Amino acid sequence: MKTKLAAFFGNPYVELACRLFLGGLFVYSCVHKIMHPADMAKVIYGYKIMPGVTINVLAIMLPFFELVCGLCLVFGIWPRSAAVLINGMLLIFIVAISYNLMRGLQFDCGCFGFHKAGEFSDPRELLVRDMVYFGITLVVILYQGTRKFTIKTKNRCLILNKTAA
């Protein structure tokens, strides 16, 4: 069983599928945030966690982290680094959602679109979803073999000039 699991997660096509799924997902999810930064800032405010002075800077930067990491995963540019950053972002989302779930605060996650005023996300559903994504990032991070379809030649990355990290 253990060997079968190891063989499954060691399969380069499984790694590729996880990478394309995560990359595509994060590129898709950043579009509305980049198009509407003011709405994004309001969503961050709605979490009631971050101090006011940090909200706009986060609203400006976060979608571009999603975009650049997502593109890096899709095109196989520093895929492990991109997955580590996405993993970190998901960890922050999971902590933020759990904190609001514990204190019973209603909020709009803003993940794949912005809700109208008075409409909120279901935090339990968000938590499960983010944990699944978190697991998928681990597949990309822990993968040890040669990755399929990366921007590199003969296992050497064109940009870093070394094996894609």
Add this chain to the structure above:
Amino acid sequence: MAAIINTSKGCIVIALIAIALAFIVNALSPRGIALVGQWDTAKGVISAKAKHDFINQAREIDLPKAQEYFNEGVLFVDARAAEDYAAGHIRGAISLPVDNFFSVFGPFRQAYPDSTLIVAYCSGRECPDSHELAENLENAGYVHVKVFIDGFPAWKSEGLPVEN
């Protein structure tokens, strides 16, 4: 160890590219926002301070001032959705739902001249709809538009006159 160093280097490069791109796009985009917004409800309606923000703090009035205007018979307009208005509103207020503004504005325009003093409200300091309505009214020619920032919930909880 080498893998960790390579991964860390990649993280730093990706982060720097993302940060640079984010601030360049925000500076160039007409939808860009200020580096610091107004997120303190004690100071008024919250706002990301976008380049073309309709929130104008000069219009804002608080509960005592709104009460004073109400006692003077000033016209109140409700920016919330029609169903919220139907569930309860400031007595005598007229419904002008901001999401449906242009289809309900015609009769209002004919009934009230440009010089009418108008107080717009919605559901409090986290609600920008009253400012958006005020902006629409000003664009239509009204010159004395105020925004009651505490909105219907504060009015109701103070026991001030409401109706369904």
